[in-house]
Amino acid sequence: xxxxxxxTFTTRNLSVVRVQTDDGQVGYGQIAPYHANxxxxxxHQQVAPRVLGKRSDEISSLVEMVIRxxxxxxxxxxxxxxxxxETALWDALGKRHGKSVCELLGGTPKEVxxxxxxxxxxxxxxxxxxxxxRLQEQFGYEAFKIRIGSNFxxxxxxxxxxxxQVVAEVRKALGDRTLIYVDxxxxxxxxxxxxxxxxxxxxxxVHYEEPCPYPELEWTKQVAxxxxxxxxxxxxxxxxxQFRRMITMGAVDVVQPDICYIGGIxxxxxxxxxxxxxxxxxxxxxxxxxxxxxxxxxxVGAINNAGPYMEFTIEQDSWSQGLLETxxxxxSGAVNIPTGPGWGVEISQEWLNKAxxxxxxx
Numbered sequence: 001x002x003x004x005x006x007x008t009f010t011t012r013n014l015s016v017v018r019v020q021t022d023d024g025q026v027g028y029g030q031i032a033p034y035h036a037n038x039x040x041x042x043x044h045q046q047v048a049p050r051v052l053g054k055r056s057d058e059i060s061s062l063v064e065m066v067i068r069x070x071x072x073x074x075x076x077x078x079x080x081x082x083x084x085x086e087t088a089l090w091d092a093l094g095k096r097h098g099k100s101v102c103e104l105l106g107g108t109p110k111e112v113x114x115x116x117x118x119x120x121x122x123x124x125x126x127x128x129x130x131x132x133x134r135l136q137e138q139f140g141y142e143a144f145k146i147r148i149g150s151n152f153x154x155x156x157x158x159x160x161x162x163x164x165q166v167v168a169e170v171r172k173a174l175g176d177r178t179l180i181y182v183d184x185x186x187x188x189x190x191x192x193x194x195x196x197x198x199x200x201x202x203x204x205x206v207h208y209e210e211p212c213p214y215p216e217l218e219w220t221k222q223v224a225x226x227x228x229x230x231x232x233x234x235x236x237x238x239x240x241x242q243f244r245r246m247i248t249m250g251a252v253d254v255v256q257p258d259i260c261y262i263g264g265i266x267x268x269x270x271x272x273x274x275x276x277x278x279x280x281x282x283x284x285x286x287x288x289x290x291x292x293x294x295x296x297x298x299x300v301g302a303i304n305n306a307g308p309y310m311e312f313t314i315e316q317d318s319w320s321q322g323l324l325e326t327x328x329x330x331x332s333g334a335v336n337i338p339t340g341p342g343w344g345v346e347i348s349q350e351w352l353n354k355a356x357x358x359x360x361x362x
Contacts, residue, residue, distance in 0.1 A: 006044070007359045009357060015036035025056070025096050029084050043360075114311070115312065152185065200229055231254075238262050289323075
């Protein structure tokens with residue numbers, strides 16, 4: 001059961017990882033999207049030499065060993081690369097035992113309620129509201145997330161007043177029965193974030209994501225302390241010690257680890273357990289229709305403090321289309337956790353054939 005071969009199938013935005021053990025078991029995982037070609041190089045150059053020949057079922061210790069040994073390169077790229085391996089190892093383990101990853105983690109596959117997640121700021125408030133209404137009618141979403149402020153905008157909106165306009169327009173169109181989440185993507189300083197937060201509370205918004213630049217935990221705590229609305233964050237963070245600080249100091253009311261960013265599902269589960277001990281929910285970040293959404297479904301089915309809705313993008317990114325043989329289907333605002341062994345999904349051979357191939361083997 002030792003790791004014999006690590007293969008990657010890569011485009012600039014996406015890299016699928018295939019791992020094979022010396023007894024022939026195969027598993028598929030994925031590196032975090034965006035500049036995935038760089039992360040794939042990190043996987044072959046910095047991760048593979050440390051794990052080839054090691055036991056494939058000692059997943060947590062392998063990941064922590066890589067991160068420890070590559071301590072001169074802390075953060076995003078190493079965690080993204082090792083996360084590709086980690087998720088492939090979970091798939092292989094599930095297939096070996098004939099169980100879903102959700103079951104291996106102690107959960108039970110079930111239906112998961114979703115919030116439809118908009119990624120757009122290049123859309124008028126009226127157009128955003130109209131498309132959310134259409135999607136609600138088509139797919140039955142009970143909650144949506146929209147973008148406010150500007151990405152790391154330092155209090156500069158896409159244009160003056162857009163934040164208030166889009167929230168008001170969406171609330172008016174969807175009515176009071178639909179939950180509204182917002183994401184500021186590190187857009188505000190504390191004073192402006194609190195000002196916006198008071199307006200969000202008046203509009204009945206229930207989730208205020210990353211109001212301040214995410215490294216500035218003290219800023220985010222100021223916002224959380226000043227508001228009743230749930231302040232959330234953590235998607236960008238890769239260091240478990242940073243999550244401990246975030247949770248212990250009360251910087252957020254909801255933690256949002258990204259499985260692919262943080263280094264795999266086991267490390268994301270560690271964050272969820274920290275949050276549970278502190279009495280706060282975990283709503284993992286899953287912002288595209290690549291394998292990260294599949295991973296997140298399995299995680300949500302296995303944690304006790306999952307938020308009421310899981311993120312599910314409403315965008316159709318061309319780079320992720322055709323990845324899965326059978327795409328996830330949203331019905332009545334929910335999707336089922338795949339029940340087959342491992343991740344329970346099949347990667348399209350056609351997609352793999354078109355990607356750039358690389359291999360590291362013993």
